[in-house]
Amino acid sequence: MKLQIPENIQAITPYPPGKPLDELEREYGVKNSIKLASNENPWGPSPKAIAAIQDALGSLNRYPDGSSYYLTQAIAKHFGMSAQEIVLGSGSNEVIEFLVKAFVGVDDEVITSHPSFLMYQKFVQVRGGKNLVLPLKGMRHDLQAILASVTARTRLVFLDNPNNPTGTYINPADLYTFLSAMPEHVIVVLDEAYVDFMDMSYQVDIYSLIKNSDGRCPVVSLRTFSKAYGLSGLRVGFGLMAKEIADCLHKVRQPFNMNSLAQVAALAALEDTAFFDQTIKKTITGRNILMRGVEELGCKSYPSETNFFLIDVGGDADALYNAMLYKGVIVRSMRAYGFPQCIRITIGTDEENARFLNAFSECLKELEYV
Numbered sequence: 001m002k003l004q005i006p007e008n009i010q011a012i013t014p015y016p017p018g019k020p021l022d023e024l025e026r027e028y029g030v031k032n033s034i035k036l037a038s039n040e041n042p043w044g045p046s047p048k049a050i051a052a053i054q055d056a057l058g059s060l061n062r063y064p065d066g067s068s069y070y071l072t073q074a075i076a077k078h079f080g081m082s083a084q085e086i087v088l089g090s091g092s093n094e095v096i097e098f099l100v101k102a103f104v105g106v107d108d109e110v111i112t113s114h115p116s117f118l119m120y121q122k123f124v125q126v127r128g129g130k131n132l133v134l135p136l137k138g139m140r141h142d143l144q145a146i147l148a149s150v151t152a153r154t155r156l157v158f159l160d161n162p163n164n165p166t167g168t169y170i171n172p173a174d175l176y177t178f179l180s181a182m183p184e185h186v187i188v189v190l191d192e193a194y195v196d197f198m199d200m201s202y203q204v205d206i207y208s209l210i211k212n213s214d215g216r217c218p219v220v221s222l223r224t225f226s227k228a229y230g231l232s233g234l235r236v237g238f239g240l241m242a243k244e245i246a247d248c249l250h251k252v253r254q255p256f257n258m259n260s261l262a263q264v265a266a267l268a269a270l271e272d273t274a275f276f277d278q279t280i281k282k283t284i285t286g287r288n289i290l291m292r293g294v295e296e297l298g299c300k301s302y303p304s305e306t307n308f309f310l311i312d313v314g315g316d317a318d319a320l321y322n323a324m325l326y327k328g329v330i331v332r333s334m335r336a337y338g339f340p341q342c343i344r345i346t347i348g349t350d351e352e353n354a355r356f357l358n359a360f361s362e363c364l365k366e367l368e369y370v
């Protein structure tokens with residue numbers, strides 16, 4: 001074999017997914033392990049989504065509806081927008097990919113922050129575009145530095161709000177000022193994967209940002225069914241944007257990118273407001289309990305507007321991550337993200353949270369971090 005691998009592809013490092021439970025149990029010989037590493041919904045998918053999938057199984061011999069008509073209509077109604085302003089993806093990750101495919105050519109520039117979600121940069125590398133990666137400032141997106149870095153070649157700016165992995169949010173007033181100063185040729189993508197967990201007073205008015213685009217930079221909002229809606233395994237996300245941008249994204253997507261089970265399940269999940277409201281409520285209660293528990297053990301936890309938060313463990317985070325694996329608890333070490341003393345944990349069920357606190361307490365003592 002004589003592969004000619006292009007330089008931009010060689011340069012890509014694979015995305016590090018959270019360790020799967022099966023793998024942990026196989027490798028470490030532990031049972032009943034728990035995963036608090038990927039910001040999933042611990043209360044499962046909505047029972048209504050499961051029922052919708054069961055009803056749709058008999059039609060799997062047919063291709064899906066390529067326009068995802070019913071799901072798109074329901075999302076449009078939910079946001080008071082039109083179907084032409086919505087693009088669905090196999091996870092919001094795919095919508096990120098569409099944006100980069102449609103708008104970034106060789107040597108075009110894309111601005112992202114670090115540490116932040118890693119997928120933005122990867123798609124840019126695939127296209128042969130240039131990543132401009134700016135460090136967070138005080139754990140938040142450095143809006144001034146981003147503005148100062150914009151050039152005529154800048155196509156996209158990605159801002160996850162709240163940010164993963166820090167859990168911090170952008171002050172809405174700061175964001176509006178930033179958007180007013182942004183040149184019109186740049187698309188600002190607000191990745192709002194965790195917006196549902198955010199305090200209402202911090203949420204930005206996406207509707208008016210998208211609708212009032214005259215003389216302003218366009219704004220795209222990315223949403224997902226993977227977090228609060230509990231459908232990570234099905235891969236459903238979407239973007240809200242001006243019709244002109246949506247039209248470009250539809251050109252680069254496959255005609256059947258949304259499978260039929262994903263379409264019916266997401267529709268049912270969107271309509272199950274009781275399950276959704278419970279998820280938000282229980283997440284915030286769990287977050288408070290966990291944060292208090294962590295502080296009582298002598299560690300600092302960072303404020304978060306999401307279903308996860310960072311903990312300064314007072315020692316090497318990789319070692320703590322490993323020690324936790326032996327106790328059957330999967331968390332994320334933030335060393336690779338530039339926080340060598342931090343782990344990130346996802347809020348779990350009450351039992352999972354208690355299990356985490358026990359294991360965490362034991363590991364801190366074993367490693368003599370406290």
Ligand SMILES: *Cc1c(COP(=O)(O)O)cnc(C)c1O
Pocket residue numbers: 039090091092093094117160163164191193223224225226227232235236237
């Ligand atoms: C989890 C997450 C997403 C969601 O990705 P999907 O492809 O919709 O599962 C997007 N952005 C950020 C920052 C995330 O953490």
